[in-house]
Amino acid sequence: MASSTYIAETLSRRTDRGFIARLRGGDEISYLVTLACTVSILLIVGLIVFELWVNSRPTFTAFGFGFLTSSAWDPNANKFGALPFIYGTCVTAFLGMIMAVPLGVAAAIFLSEMAPPKLSNILTFLIELLAAVPSVIYGLIGIFILVPAIRVYLVPPLQAAFGHIFLFEGTFYGLSYLSAGIVLSVMVVPFIISVSREVLMAVPTEQREAALALGATKWETTWDIVLPNASTGIFGSIFLALARALGETMAVTMVVGNSPKISASLLAPGYSIAAVIANEFAEANGDLYISSLIFMALVLFGLTIVINAVARIFIMTTQGKGA
Amino acid sequence: MMMEISGTRRFINSFMLALSGIATVLVVSVLFFILGYLLIHGASSLNWDFFTKLPKPSGETGGGMANAIVGSGKVLLLATLIGVPIGFLAGVFLAEYSGKSFAFLIRYVVDLLNGVPSIVIGIVAYAIVVRPMKHFSTLAGGTALGIMMIPIAVRTTEEFLRAVPNNLREGAMALGATKATTIFTVVIPAAISGLTSGMMLNLARVAGETAPLLFTALGNQYWSQGWLAPIATLPVMIYNYAIAPEDDLHQQAWAAGFVLLTLVLLINVTARLIIARGPASQRR
Amino acid sequence: MRAHMLRKATAAFAIATLGTMLATAADKQPIQMTGAGATFPAPIYQKWFNDYQSIGNVQINYQPIGSGGGIKGVTEGTVDFGASDAILSKEQFDTFKAKNGGHTLLTFPTVLGAVVASYNLPGVTKELNFTGPVLAQIFLGKIKRWNDPALVKLNPGTTLPDMEIVVLHRSDGSGTTFCFTDYLSKVSPEWEKTVGRNASVSWPVGLGGAKNDGVAGLLKQQPGSIGYLELIYAVKNHLSYGKVQNKAGEMVKADLKTVSAAAAAMKELAADTQVSITDAPGKGVYPISTFTWLLVPDSFKDADKAGAIRGFLKWAVTKGQDSVESLDYAKLPAVVAAKVEQRVSLIK
Numbered sequence: 003m004a005s006s007t008y009i010a011e012t013l014s015r016r017t018d019r020g021f022i023a024r025l026r027g028g029d030e031i032s033y034l035v036t037l038a039c040t041v042s043i044l045l046i047v048g049l050i051v052f053e054l055w056v057n058s059r060p061t062f063t064a065f066g067f068g069f070l071t072s073s074a075w076d077p078n079a080n081k082f083g084a085l086p087f088i089y090g091t092c093v094t095a096f097l098g099m100i101m102a103v104p105l106g107v108a109a110a111i112f113l114s115e116m117a118p119p120k121l122s123n124i125l126t127f128l129i130e131l132l133a134a135v136p137s138v139i140y141g142l143i144g145i146f147i148l149v150p151a152i153r154v155y156l157v158p159p160l161q162a163a164f165g166h167i168f169l170f171e172g173t174f175y176g177l178s179y180l181s182a183g184i185v186l187s188v189m190v191v192p193f194i195i196s197v198s199r200e201v202l203m204a205v206p207t208e209q210r211e212a213a214l215a216l217g218a219t220k221w222e223t224t225w226d227i228v229l230p231n232a233s234t235g236i237f238g239s240i241f242l243a244l245a246r247a248l249g250e251t252m253a254v255t256m257v258v259g260n261s262p263k264i265s266a267s268l269l270a271p272g273y274s275i276a277a278v279i280a281n282e283f284a285e286a287n288g289d290l291y292i293s294s295l296i297f298m299a300l301v302l303f304g305l306t307i308v309i310n311a312v313a314r315i316f317i318m319t320t321q322g323k324g325a
Numbered sequence: 326m327m328m329e330i331s332g333t334r335r336f337i338n339s340f341m342l343a344l345s346g347i348a349t350v351l352v353v354s355v356l357f358f359i360l361g362y363l364l365i366h367g368a369s370s371l372n373w374d375f376f377t378k379l380p381k382p383s384g385e386t387g388g389g390m391a392n393a394i395v396g397s398g399k400v401l402l403l404a405t406l407i408g409v410p411i412g413f414l415a416g417v418f419l420a421e422y423s424g425k426s427f428a429f430l431i432r433y434v435v436d437l438l439n440g441v442p443s444i445v446i447g448i449v450a451y452a453i454v455v456r457p458m459k460h461f462s463t464l465a466g467g468t469a470l471g472i473m474m475i476p477i478a479v480r481t482t483e484e485f486l487r488a489v490p491n492n493l494r495e496g497a498m499a500l501g502a503t504k505a506t507t508i509f510t511v512v513i514p515a516a517i518s519g520l521t522s523g524m525m526l527n528l529a530r531v532a533g534e535t536a537p538l539l540f541t542a543l544g545n546q547y548w549s550q551g552w553l554a555p556i557a558t559l560p561v562m563i564y565n566y567a568i569a570p571e572d573d574l575h576q577q578a579w580a581a582g583f584v585l586l587t588l589v590l591l592i593n594v595t596a597r598l599i600i601a602r603g604p605a606s607q608r609r
Numbered sequence: 610m611r612a613h614m615l616r617k618a619t620a621a622f623a624i625a626t627l628g629t630m631l632a633t634a635a636d637k638q639p640i641q642m643t644g645a646g647a648t649f650p651a652p653i654y655q656k657w658f659n660d661y662q663s664i665g666n667v668q669i670n671y672q673p674i675g676s677g678g679g680i681k682g683v684t685e686g687t688v689d690f691g692a693s694d695a696i697l698s699k700e701q702f703d704t705f706k707a708k709n710g711g712h713t714l715l716t717f718p719t720v721l722g723a724v725v726a727s728y729n730l731p732g733v734t735k736e737l738n739f740t741g742p743v744l745a746q747i748f749l750g751k752i753k754r755w756n757d758p759a760l761v762k763l764n765p766g767t768t769l770p771d772m773e774i775v776v777l778h779r780s781d782g783s784g785t786t787f788c789f790t791d792y793l794s795k796v797s798p799e800w801e802k803t804v805g806r807n808a809s810v811s812w813p814v815g816l817g818g819a820k821n822d823g824v825a826g827l828l829k830q831q832p833g834s835i836g837y838l839e840l841i842y843a844v845k846n847h848l849s850y851g852k853v854q855n856k857a858g859e860m861v862k863a864d865l866k867t868v869s870a871a872a873a874a875m876k877e878l879a880a881d882t883q884v885s886i887t888d889a890p891g892k893g894v895y896p897i898s899t900f901t902w903l904l905v906p907d908s909f910k911d912a913d914k915a916g917a918i919r920g921f922l923k924w925a926v927t928k929g930q931d932s933v934e935s936l937d938y939a940k941l942p943a944v945v946a947a948k949v950e951q952r953v954s955l956i957k
Binding site: 028029031032033035036037038039040041042044046047049050053054057101105106108109110111113116117127128129130131132134135136137138139141142143145146147184188191192195219220221222224225234245246248249250251253256276279280283284295296302303307310314 | 334335336337338341342344345346348349351352355356359362363379383385410411412413414418419421422423431434435436438439440441442443444445446447448449451452453460472475481500502503504505506508509526530532533534535536539540560563564567568575578579582583584589590594
């Protein structure tokens, strides 16, 4: 009792220090320095948005929003349009997600519900390592392994079965929307698995036990009880993965074919916003050319902002639920 | 009353379990395949030349990537010096000093920064470093990668500092320490394993980035002198050699990929082990 | 314990940083220059810069990123000099002036090279014959298959397979593209109208590869493909390339003689040395030949650099020419080399 009042009194005396004393104690400096760093981050982001905005103006003044719907890309004639790249970005990302999501969620279910804990932990560890593999290495694998494999094993049966559908028409050159989509799905799957598994494991065991006690099979428990509970978190992970897929540069550039045309067929070569910037920024001479590329960068940035925001909303809802 | 589970339901149960198991097997086998292929192909392409020689002019075989290996090291060093202090201290601010609404804003902006595609950061670094300085440089590359390191540094720091229980702070303050002293001599050391592992993961993530380096660091066939000259880096070399036609260069690309991947995975595994053995896990 | 380790780690880190900084500052440095640009002459430039290191005590880092990148780099001043086989337009010269305080961009031809029509046709061993108009039709996407009557007519002794023609082009701004499209524009009015000549054009069909390397790589991987490449890239990679019909009606294969003949047919060298020699008249001329130029500002802040580049240019058009033929580039005609030596003094 006496000691705590003593402590309280000492503390109150200590906090009545003068400014210099506080300064010497380091509090003000510490506060200011950390605040400065935080503010500098705000400034950096502001700078990024500013640079993108200002440098896009020439294109915006020249073409307006029509830039986004035009598919002309002719640096020679100073005509630029972003549609082929927006199309390619969306198609490849979409393809990637379509393949990655079912696979990823299914694997997450297995790891969280079915597998024995030790196996689950080891496998998860390995899968998270997959997420750490740099993009350029996926590109390497893409060019030398995936594309030849797709060309020999996947496309012939695909075309034999579905060749009449517009999606799979035309000759396959190896570099295509499909190849880029497959590489993207491989890149994004570990991420979906890792987050989904955590979300699934966070569902309280009582829920599962209750369902099982009522006579449900393990699968029915998972499908009807656990999954719906975890669904917002899983959706959050999907959107985060989507944002990543949209911005992916190197792996896509190396396998997409670099053709600024819109094709319905997935087997045709295409382009994406990130890929065209990577290929053409270093030599874009001429204000309209550069600003067109930067305008597209701004569009990409805007897209990822929106999707990340959606993801956040999903994740925050999950956290609200869990709490 | 025992309820009989119908045959159909039992079948669906087993079927779905099997499906999910297959999905997992598929994913894991892709990983093993990637690592395995890279290991075999890349390791067999490694030779002493690769680590010691400079790239040879077109058409001559036998060059190496000595300058790119050191180059990656230099750029990453600079990136860490630029990005980590800012991110770390901002994380400290968020965890220890900030008010609720300001913190919300900061976190949102940091998330925004995290979501910027790496190529866009490359463009910005070109605009603010390369163009005014009138050369491609290690500095520009380091700036781009440093900016990319900031968001994760902030998040990791905040997360691990918050995880330090409050009674440690209160104890220190009770002993008369100022807030600053508390933070820097008590809280941070308590979180050190988490912080270190977080920074390592951050580094590993950025070590493989190629796009931001394309128009900041450019490339160099020689040793890059100082910090203001163009510099060769492993990921960019991999990209350049992979799309070249010569088989000799392909081999070097695989070797470089092996080195890069090994480094990245090593850092990752170490980081996770640090976390697994750190105080957080020892506290029951 | 942990704090102790932390201190040790920080100390090690600081020492490493300091050490690297000291080490990199310590050497007696040769003059360092950076250049970027065309992939067309990259093999000979890399050899030259490598050989010249010891002669001129200058380390020239050359990054082959395409002629477009070279023009942009030297205009923005991010590299010391550029390289391009694309002929610069008045706008590009003006832009350089505007961004560099009124200084002029000088162009210096260094070697002659050829752009060949290279293809990957499994089973076809004999060299194929092409004409300019036929090439234009192929790259316009009008001739779609290898056994098209137009191609069969040109190649009577060869069985052409019934395969789709996969057109390959450059995805980056390229002087090789400029030369090729310049030629196609001269021989095909349709091409000139719809696509035109430039370092970067809107290709009606085809896949894009980055740099000469990228196109060569695609050619190797894709059966049935055709692309345009600088001669040495085709030779190095054992890719087949065809003969092209020249203005005099002969089917000519690209080699040192035929490329030199194209330059010899040139009547007059423009004041700034930028001249196109595609579709040149005369016998034994290879019609898709071109000079390639180094783009050098007429003034350097650093006098050492100015001296270094002057020395290099003089060496390149004299002693350097001895090594070009081993890499399948043709030597500059004597009159051109002389002009270069003369103009070098314009660099301050």
